[in-house]
Amino acid sequence: MTAGPDERDWLAVCQLADLVPERGAAALVRGEQVAVFRLLDGRLLAVANLDPFSGAHVMARGIVGTRGDIPTVASPMYKQIFDLRTGRCLEPLGKEPLHLATWPVRVADTVVMIGYPVRAASPGALVPT
Numbered sequence: 001m002t003a004g005p006d007e008r009d010w011l012a013v014c015q016l017a018d019l020v021p022e023r024g025a026a027a028l029v030r031g032e033q034v035a036v037f038r039l040l041d042g043r044l045l046a047v048a049n050l051d052p053f054s055g056a057h058v059m060a061r062g063i064v065g066t067r068g069d070i071p072t073v074a075s076p077m078y079k080q081i082f083d084l085r086t087g088r089c090l091e092p093l094g095k096e097p098l099h100l101a102t103w104p105v106r107v108a109d110t111v112v113m114i115g116y117p118v119r120a121a122s123p124g125a126l127v128p129t
């Protein structure tokens, strides 16, 4: 099978009912902590749980809000505000801009899944010709 650039592995993280609207939940996906958020309008968004400003895994405990039309999360540590859709820091509070990684989220039946880029074959793998 050939993996296109947009193909993803969809990895189950939790049940939709596990996610409380406007609250984050932390999940471990491929050894990485992901903070999954369910908004009041039903949107699901996933960003890195690692707060780049404090180095602590706390974004799932951040305060969800909005800035205009933009859904945001504020770090519970130093209060930087990030766009939940893109991970961009909107309020660096005088620090160097740092951003959060993001992943697409989908629901299959009742299972929340995070989309990861399909893993490339390992360099040593034999390729059938």
Ligand code: FES
Pocket: 088, 089, 090, 091, 092, 096, 097, 098, 099
């Ligand atoms: S947009 Fe200003 S810090 Fe990223």
